[in-house]
Structures are given as structure tokens and as C-alpha cells.
Amino acid sequence: MSLRRSCAERISARRRIRLEKKLLQLASVCDKANRGYQKVNNMLADSAFFGMFLTLACYQAGVLVKKKVKVALATPLLVAVVLIIGILLVFHIDYAAYENGAKYISYFLTPATVSLAIPLYRRLALLKEHPAAIFGGIAAGVLTAMIGIFLMSLAFGLNHEQYVTLLPKSVTTAIGMGVSDKMGGIPALTVVSISVTGVFGTVSAEAICKLFRIREPIAKGLAIGTSAHALGTSKALEIGEVEGAMSSLSIVVAGIMTVLAVQVFARFL
């Protein structure tokens, strides 16, 4: 009895030693892999083009996905962002390594926003035809946005940072990001809320117009552009030429009005 047990113990001891050896080996392999990761991470962090490469490659993939999949949510921007975050997480690449190269792309945001004046200028003749309807409608929309977001933020008990992050969620990304950044919000979350708004507005534009019995093409375009910015404008262009033109006009007009309105409304919460 005792002999058998000691035999078993000896065997189990030998097994344990073997197991420990294996574990040690595994640990050293892990360590090597870890050091490898760190090396790759350091290399990528030093690389000037990794971030830019990943951005453009994933955007290209997003464009392909959009062509194949006819889903409103599959915009190239969202697909690219999901892909990049996935790649960074799976390969344990630091966000800083990505940002090091990607930040150069963002430098072009200011001149690109300045260039938004050109499409607005091209539509200026339209603005002169119906100034009251255009300014009145868009101003009413912007005011609705401010009051609606304020009341709902109050209801949800959001803090100032969260409230200011959401305030510019209906305007085009370039303008909204600047507002959020300047007022103390989180620009990345503003981009998310702008995307959610744009996708939802695009999908349900026709249903909402029907619900509110908005039938005039000019009114339709203004409504879509003011509420769902550039994403909605692509939908408005599908509905009709007048709708598209009005929608693209209201992107910038609503953007400028929102910048001014936020100066007042940001103080409320």
C-alpha cells in the first residue's frame, strides 16, 4: 500500500518537474514574443508612415466594403475606424504608435474646412432666391437642436463635458469637431455622435419627411441638410437635384449658426 503510494508520488514528482520545465520554456517563449512585440511597437512608434499607411489602407478597404455591402452603416469612415481599432488591439500596437504617423493627416483638416466656403459660394444664387425660407428654416432647426439636446442632457443627468460633446452633433464633422474641442468636449465622441446622427438621418429621411408632411423640395433639402449634414446630403441628392443643392447649402449655414448658438447654450449646463 505504502510502496504503491510512494511510487505514485515519485512518478507525480517526475511529472511535476517535467511540467515545470515545460512551463519555464513557455515563459521564455512568451518573454521572447513579448520582447518582439515591444520591438515592433518601438519600430512602429518611430515610423513616420505607419499611421498614414494604416489610415489610407483601411479607408480603401472601407470604400470597397461600401461598394459591395449596401448598408447605410457601412460608410468608409466607420469601416476604416473599426478596422484600425481592431488591428491595433489584435496586434497589441499602442495607440501612440498609430497616432505618431496619423496626426499628419489631421493637419489638413483646417484648410479643408476653409475650403467648405467654395461649395457654399457656388450655391449662393439659390440662397438669394429664398433667403427667408432658408435662413428661417435653418435657424429654427439649429435652435431645436440646441434646446432638444439641452433638455435631454438634463434628463439624462449628463455633465458639462458630455453635454458639450453632443451639442454640435448635427453639423458637419469638420465644424462639429472644432466646436467640441473648443468648448471642452471630447472631439472623438462628437465624431461618433455625428456619425450616428448622419447614418440615422440618411436611413429615415424619407419616412420623417412623410411623417411631418414636408413636401416642398426646397424644404425637404433644408430639413435633411440641417439635421443630417453631409451624409444626409448624399440621400437628398438621390431624392432630387433641388433637394441635394439645398441640403449641401444648409450644411455650412447650419454649421456657422451652430458655432454661434453654442457660445450661448454651452453655458447652460
Add this chain to the structure above:
Amino acid sequence: MAWSAIRCDERSVSVLKFIRQLLIIITISFVAELMEYLIPLPIAASMYGLVLMLAGLITKLIPLEKVEGAADFLTEIMPVLFVPPTVSIMANFDALRQMLVPLVVICVVTTVLIMGVTGRVSQAILRRENKRKEKNQT
């Protein structure tokens, strides 16, 4: 030989034109940056630049064809420019999780309201204008 030389020439002229257009846009961006620095309002430089550019175009100080090409290029690549700032939600994941439900609810509800109000108000104004016109004609 001569033909290819002419082609090259045309190409370099258009490239030079593009650089000049870019120069105007970057100059305005730079002035806008200075304005952001000097004016004590929480308004981003790009907004000053946008208004400056619009004012320049309306007053014809900046002819449309002097900025058109580069401006169209910049506005068309804009979605790509939004990718890096959006990826930074990685660094704000907790903040996103905290306000995900209010964010989605507020975005959906206010979008319906904004679209409805904007459309109804502008439609009402348009119809009133049309009625007035008809009255004037009769």
C-alpha cells in the same frame, strides 16, 4: 519631341496653378490661426478661415477659379481626414461606454425633431411667399 515638350509644359503650368491655389488656402488658414490666437472666443481657427474665404469670394477679392481646384481636392478627401480623430475613441473608451445610451437616444430623437421643425418652418415660409406672389399677380 516638340509635342512631348509642350505636354510637359502644360502639365507643369497646371501644377504651378495648383500650388498657387493651395498657397491662398493655406494663407487664409494661417491668418485664421492668428485670429484664433488674438480673439478671446472659443471658436476654432477653421471657422474664421471659412468665413474669411466666403467673404473673399463674395467680394471677388478671391476669384473662384483661383482656389477652385485645390479646394475641391481638399473637400473631397475630407472623410479620410476624420479617420485619425475618430480612432482616438480608443483612448476614450470608458467615456464612450458611460454615455453610449444617452448619446444614441439623444442623436436619434433630436434628428427627428430637427428635420421636422426645419422642414415645417421653411415650408410654411415658402407657401406664404407663394401666396403673396399669386395675390400680386391677380
